[in-house]
Amino acid sequence: MIPPTSQKEVRKPTKTLAGVTPVAVMCSPRRCSHGVCRYCPVFDVPQSYTPASPPVLRAIRHNYDSYGQIESRLKAFEVMHHPTDKIEIIILGGTFLDYPVEYQYEFIKGIYDALNGKKSSSLEKAKKLNEKTRHRCVALCIETRPDFARDEDIRRALDFGCTRMEIGVQILDDEIYKHINRAHTVQDVVDATQRLRNAGFKIGYHIMPGLPKSSPEKDLKLFKLLFKDQKFKPDQLKIYPTQVMQNTGLEKDFKAGRFKPYTLEQTQELLIKMFKVIPEYCRTMRVMRQFSPEHIVAGTTRISLRQDLDKILREKKIPIKEIRFREIGFAQKYSNKIDKKIKLKVLEYQANQGKEFFIQAVNKENVLFGLLRLRLPSKESLENSVISELKNAALIRELHVYGQAINLGEKNKGPGQHKGLGKKLMKKAEEIIKKESKTNPEVKKIAIISGIGVREYYKKLGYNLDKYYMTKNI
Ligand code: SF4
Known part of the structure; x- marks a missing residue:
């Protein structure tokens, strides 16, 4: 039971600093159909989780029922x-x-x-109700494997109202994939990324430094490739240094002297080098898995590794471009003198044969107040998209205004949400696409992958629902 706090005092404010309230929900235990990856712990809980970790305990309390888990998280928040x-x-x-x-x-x-606080007779009705209800789903994230992002998976994810997909990439190396029994290839990562991006999803990669048959040098080299090669370029990362967990093949390897995890110093040094190469358009969501220490056999156990890194990088004034480091909510934690003069800046890059426009609202110190991801797919995808609603469509894959989350309709006194910044970013995206359509006549509309609960916002900007996307002709 969480003790009530004094009125208006927000407990653990970091949880909602990025502008939305994240609620995790866990599905019931089931083994992956390909077998078990060598590092993945097998307990009587969902695959890759350990008993006694907070989300597992919450899920067990509700017998893995999604309704019960969400209801109790809302109450806790x-x-x-x-x-x-x-x-x-x-x-x-x-x-x-x-x-x-x-x-x-x-x-x-x-x-x-x-x-919605109400059981609907169908998913369609439940989604419809959520467009105007009190607790709106503004984003929905599914974690998947590179070989489970096929066209049929993508259609289903769209039907669920999913807006972000995270794929377990770990490392771009087929030999290592084989050794750790991933049962997919680097080509699967390429194909998944291409399909997801062309369907408008925001794409997160899970990366694991320190896997067997790797080294800090190899990890760094392949990490750099993520951003050099246009086939990858993820929007987000979760970096999980390899830990030797109980009940894994890796535990056997470790005990037989066949595998040695990186030390804390090696891990820290490598992570600093990795942070230096993460580009402006990518957000590092998390560093380290939240495993309960009693199940860790060897490897880094320092759960506050991310905070340690943040501190080192800020103290040493190492220039870091990644998103989370620059977000207004976090920047305010380290400085109370933030320049509020905002300008829009556009970064253009190639990814999966299309053109990406990363539009940022920043001040002169590059502190980030909001962002929009706009994609102009290749001519081939514009003309022959496998998703018929996306034929001839430029895609808005993300619109995000940062700052402490506030309730819908409330006014924010500081910088951040509900200051018309979202509209400015949208206007800029529309201008870019209108200009692009002069040289690319195949582009005839804009389609937004929208959380169910944001549809009303886009309707006000002249967009209409076309099956899964909010669209507008240009
Ligand atoms: S790491 Fe992921 S894909 Fe591999 S067994 Fe565990 S849950 Fe399944």
Whole structure:
């Protein structure tokens, strides 16, 4: 039970500093169909999780029922005085898109029903209700494997209202994939990234430095490739240094002297080098898994590694470009003198045969107040998109205004949400596309992958729902 705090005092404010309230929900235990990856712990809980970790305990309390988990998280956030109007749902546990399809639909419907506070007769009705309800789903994230991002998986994810997909990439090396029993290839990563990007999803990669048969040099070289090669270029990262967990093949290797994890110093040194190469358009969501220490056999156990890194990088004034480091909410933690004069800056880059426009609202110190990801797919994709609604469409893959989350309709006194910044970013994106359409006549409309609960916002800007996307002709 979380003790109530004094009125208006927000407990653990970092949780909602990025502008939305994240709610994790865990599906029931089920083994991955390809087998078990060598480093992945197998307990009587969802694959890759350990008993006694907070999300597992919460899920067990509700018998892995999505409705119960969401309902109780909303209550907990309210007790902590966090806003609960704009919810980001994150589905945890195994490979969700590998579960029986019926289970997937039921689980997702439970999420929307809990947000709506009412059980609807179908997922479609639950989603419709969520467009105007109090707890709106503004983003929904599914974690998957590179071989579970096929066209049929993508269609289903769109039907669920999913806006972000995180794929377990770990390292770009087929030999290592084989050794650790990933049962997919680097080419699967390339194909998944291409399909997801052309469907408008925001793409996150999970990366694991320190896997068997790697070295800090190899990890860094392949990490750099993520941003050099246009086939990858993820929007977000979760970096999970390899730990030797109980009940894994790696534990056997470690005990037989065949594998040695990196030391804390090696891990820290490598992470600093990695942070230096992460470009402006990428956000590092997390560093380190939250495993309970009693199940870690060897490897880094320092759960506050991210904070340590932040401190070192800021103290040494190492220039870091990645998003989270520059977000207004976090920047304010380290300085109370933030220049509020904002300008829009556009970074253009190639990814998966298309052109990406990363539009940022920044001040002169490059502190980030908001961003928009705009994609102009290749001529081939514009003309022959496998998703018919996306034929001739430029894509808005993300619109995000940073700062402490506030409730819908409330005014923010500081910098951040509800100051018309979203509209400015949208206007800029429309201008870019209109200009591009002069030389690319195949572009005839803009399509936004929108969380169900943001549809109303886009309607006000002249967009209409076309099956899964909010669209507008240009
Ligand atoms: S795919 Fe993920 S959850 Fe499944 S065994 Fe491998 S690491 Fe574990």
